[in-house]
Amino acid sequence: MLLAAAALTKTYRLGRVDVPALRGVDLTVQRGEFIAITGPSGSGKSTLMHILGCLDTPTSGSYRIDGEDVGTLRGKDLARVRNRKVGFVFQTFNLMPRLTVEENVALPLKYRGGMARPERRKRALALLERLGLSDRVGHRPDELSGGQRQRVAIARALVGEPAILMADEPTGNLDSKAGANVLDTFDELHRMGHTIILVTHDPNVAARAERIVHISDGVVV
Amino acid sequence: MTLLESLLTGLDEARRHWGQTLLSLLGLILGTASIVTVLALFGGQATLTQDYLNEVGGVGTLVLENRDRSVRPRAAELASERLTYRDARILRDRARTLDAVIPGWTRELTYRAGSVGFDGEVVGTVPDYARINDIRTLGGRYLTDLDVERATRVAVLGWKFADSLFGAAPKALGAVVSLGGKAYTVVGVLEREEFRFAPWADNSLEYRNERAYIPITTAVAQHSADDALEFLTVRADPAAGVTRAESEIRSLLFATHGVEDFDIRPSGGGEGEDSGQFLLLFNFIFLVVGVVSMFTGGVVIANILLASVVERVREFGTRMALGATATGIFAQVIAEVLVVTVIGGVSGLALGTGLTGIVGYVMQIPAVVTPGVATIAIGTSLAVGVVAGIYPAIRAARLSPVEALRYG
Ligand SMILES: Nc1ncnc2c1ncn2[C@@H]1O[C@H](COP(=O)(O)OP(=O)(O)OP(=O)(O)O)[C@@H](O)[C@H]1O
Numbered sequence: 001m002l003l004a005a006a007a008l009t010k011t012y013r014l015g016r017v018d019v020p021a022l023r024g025v026d027l028t029v030q031r032g033e034f035i036a037i038t039g040p041s042g043s044g045k046s047t048l049m050h051i052l053g054c055l056d057t058p059t060s061g062s063y064r065i066d067g068e069d070v071g072t073l074r075g076k077d078l079a080r081v082r083n084r085k086v087g088f089v090f091q092t093f094n095l096m097p098r099l100t101v102e103e104n105v106a107l108p109l110k111y112r113g114g115m116a117r118p119e120r121r122k123r124a125l126a127l128l129e130r131l132g133l134s135d136r137v138g139h140r141p142d143e144l145s146g147g148q149r150q151r152v153a154i155a156r157a158l159v160g161e162p163a164i165l166m167a168d169e170p171t172g173n174l175d176s177k178a179g180a181n182v183l184d185t186f187d188e189l190h191r192m193g194h195t196i197i198l199v200t201h202d203p204n205v206a207a208r209a210e211r212i213v214h215i216s217d218g219v220v221v
Numbered sequence: 222m223t224l225l226e227s228l229l230t231g232l233d234e235a236r237r238h239w240g241q242t243l244l245s246l247l248g249l250i251l252g253t254a255s256i257v258t259v260l261a262l263f264g265g266q267a268t269l270t271q272d273y274l275n276e277v278g279g280v281g282t283l284v285l286e287n288r289d290r291s292v293r294p295r296a297a298e299l300a301s302e303r304l305t306y307r308d309a310r311i312l313r314d315r316a317r318t319l320d321a322v323i324p325g326w327t328r329e330l331t332y333r334a335g336s337v338g339f340d341g342e343v344v345g346t347v348p349d350y351a352r353i354n355d356i357r358t359l360g361g362r363y364l365t366d367l368d369v370e371r372a373t374r375v376a377v378l379g380w381k382f383a384d385s386l387f388g389a390a391p392k393a394l395g396a397v398v399s400l401g402g403k404a405y406t407v408v409g410v411l412e413r414e415e416f417r418f419a420p421w422a423d424n425s426l427e428y429r430n431e432r433a434y435i436p437i438t439t440a441v442a443q444h445s446a447d448d449a450l451e452f453l454t455v456r457a458d459p460a461a462g463v464t465r466a467e468s469e470i471r472s473l474l475f476a477t478h479g480v481e482d483f484d485i486r487p488s489g490g491g492e493g494e495d496s497g498q499f500l501l502l503f504n505f506i507f508l509v510v511g512v513v514s515m516f517t518g519g520v521v522i523a524n525i526l527l528a529s530v531v532e533r534v535r536e537f538g539t540r541m542a543l544g545a546t547a548t549g550i551f552a553q554v555i556a557e558v559l560v561v562t563v564i565g566g567v568s569g570l571a572l573g574t575g576l577t578g579i580v581g582y583v584m585q586i587p588a589v590v591t592p593g594v595a596t597i598a599i600g601t602s603l604a605v606g607v608v609a610g611i612y613p614a615i616r617a618a619r620l621s622p623v624e625a626l627r628y629g
């Protein structure tokens with residue numbers, strides 16, 4: 001089992017009011033699975049995804065990636081897990097506007113440390129080639145289309161060879177054609193053996209996954 | 222990522238968004254330049270003040286003057302003889318904190334030599350007056366102890382009066398001048414004295430060129446009914462200090478006056494009073510401008526740095542999502558701040574030095590950027606930058622990736 005979350009809760013505190021965003025989520029993911037998390041707006045999809053991606057910590061519950069208990073990790077250790085185990089793709093791409101495509105993709109390797117620049121470059125270029133972006137390596141993000149930007153972001157998420165690729169509404173900011181293109185990329189990555197979790201509220205997008213996890217009001221239904 | 226790499230990332234970032242960096246730089250450069258200029262001008266002004274004070278006796282020189290009588294004086298006040306030559310002798314003989322005691326007697330008397338005549342100031346005093354006030358003779362000598370002891374009828378003329386009375390200052394030596402109807406032998410003529418706070422300002426020492434000095438004893442005997450003085454100048458022994466000197470003077474004179482009917486003030490405020498006041502005001506304005514510009518400079522720099530960080534907090538969130546640690550983010554921001562503040566500080570110093578030269582030249586005041594001024598300016602810009610940079614850096618580094626990604 002690659003990923004195992006049990007009884008995850010997350011409660012946001014707004015002033016004196018507690019907002020329960022997750023109310024006991026259990027989820028297991030096998031290596032090589034392609035999972036879609038769906039649910040209505042405000043149901044807790046992003047909250048769950050942030051915890052799974054180690055961008056946030058749960059209020060309670062346990063969470064293991066690759067056998068390592070990451071639910072209790074903090075600070076530097078969490079940064080290491082984010083860097084090595086998880087590749088995160090955002091709805092808004094979140095590329096560094098002043099770095100080139102190649103530099104953006106190589107960034108996780110830079111944060112990992114211990115890898116010389118030529119090697120980082122080589123890996124970034126290899127991934128960009130795989131995603132059909134070889135002719136864009138020296139460009140800045142604002143010179144690319146939305147679909148191209150998201151594929152650069154996917155390349156960046158994959159460059160560190162993470163255990164799992166996570167994407168929160170990766171097609172949310174794309175038109176249907178670019179969106180379809182990005183989804184094809186996910187399909188292909190899945191075929192190549194990557195483990196993928198994707199958040200979407202679009203049933204058509206969810207339909208492309210092997211398994212659909214439906215969330216409503218902070219619990220899996 | 223190592224610390225060095227984080228720092229390099231920061232430097233790289235500073236270079237890549239150079240538009241923003243330039244803006245921060247501009248704030249820093251202008252702030253630092255204004256601090257440098259103001260401090261240098263202020264320093265020049267302070268040097269000038271020091272020079273003037275040295276001319277009129279130096280620090281530690283005090284002037285005693287009669288206080289205005291009360292509207293309804295008490296008996297003790299009426300009984301007091303006020304400041305007298307006797308007070309001067311008492312202070313000279315008994316005070317242990319004083320290095321010099323100079324009685325000052327002044328009168329408007331008629332000067333006459335041959336066909337030339339006019340009214341002017343005559344000062345009765347002692348030889349120490351020349352020592353304290355740095356008075357130099359053009360020819361002849363100043364008053365001597367013997368003159369005071371014997372109450373001789375000798376006069377030392379200021380440069381301008383000597384010039385007016387005898388056509389040329391050196392010609393006065395050995396001649397006879399009538400002061401208030403009494404004949405005096407001119408035994409000395411003084412150098413022309415000049416001190417200007419600015420080229421357009423009046424000569425603050427002109428009063429010294431327009432007077433004659435005679436022995437205090439002669440003045441009292443020839444031109445007075447009593448031995449009342451107009452002022453009494455003393456210099457505190459540096460070992461004793463001004464404060465102790467003041468209290469000793471007060472207690473010694475209280476014993477003879479029975480009432481405190483005199484004021485003690487530092488020298489340099491009364492004589493050439495206008496210049497003194499002007500100077501005080503000038504210094505005050507400069508001080509206010511300096512403090513205000515340091516403050517605004519600091520606020521501007523802090524604001525620009527803060528704004529540039531807030532704008533990029535989401536970016537930090539992304540970097541953390543990719544594996545950046547809080548320390549790494551912190552180091553990156555600090556590196557950016559350091560680049561900006563060091564370059565800004567040094568350029569500001571250069572610009573400020575240029576400005577100081579121009580302003581100093583235009584206003585004709587001696588202004589120099591001393592190493593001290595440079596240190597303060599660079600130090601301020603660094604301090605402001607680090608304080609303004611560390612706060613946003615800590616703020617950015619303490620956010621969780623999600624918080625940073627949601628920011629703004
Ligand atoms: N930082 C926060 N502070 C307070 N409440 C929050 C915060 N983030 C999320 N919430 C609340 O938690 C609940 C779940 O939010 P979440 O963003 O996970 O929903 P979602 O399923 O991703 O919705 P959407 O489809 O609109 O993106 C919502 O009620 C939301 O208002």
Ligand SMILES: [Mg+2]
Pocket residue numbers: 045046047
């Ligand atoms: Mg969401």
